[in-house]
Amino acid sequence: GIQVEQSPPDLILQEGANSTLRCNFSDSVNNLQWFHQNPWGQLINLFYIPSGTKQNGRLSATTVATERYSLLYISSSQTTDSGVYFCAVESTGGFKTIFGAGTRLFVKA
């Protein structure tokens, strides 16, 4: 099955810093999503981005499907950005969603 690898596994930032999170996947996918899991466990969808680039405020994402990777950019980080960021892909066979292990982000005030 598809393998999803996220890097780095852990990241500590000073408030105001920028960061790039990476997601590599091993095969063609139907879709790719980025999620943020807050300290209470709630998963919030950030981007649905099977290809191309999207931006939402301080966050943006780029997926290069032909090279099988996606990047999540966080600019001017805030303490509320802390949590775990997951990349999830759906195989071309349909329905089976595979999550990466996540990047745990801590933003210091």
Place this chain on the structure above:
Amino acid sequence: SQTIHQWPATLVQPVGSPLSLECTVEGTSNPNLYWYRQAAGRGLQLLFYSVGIGQISSEVPQNLSASRPQDRQFILSSKKLLLSDSGFYLCAWSVRGPDTQYFGPGTRLTVL
């Protein structure tokens, strides 16, 4: 707007006891429904998905089962819980076709 509910929020159960977790979705019809489990400090593992009433696909062999008795209701069950069933259980929905998934608040299950 669409909302997704899960209950209970937390649950502590003894080994060998039965389990029933419920998930309901409001504001949409014919959704795809999903059950995931997250072990402490780890990523999510897809357990079951459903594309319609009575249609359940299992991704991981285990002592859990799922049912979809109504279009917007998804139930996760077990006849006898194991210690390894402890975790954070999340339900999600999506519209038909490749699209984003929306997650419920989750149920924290501890099996003692």
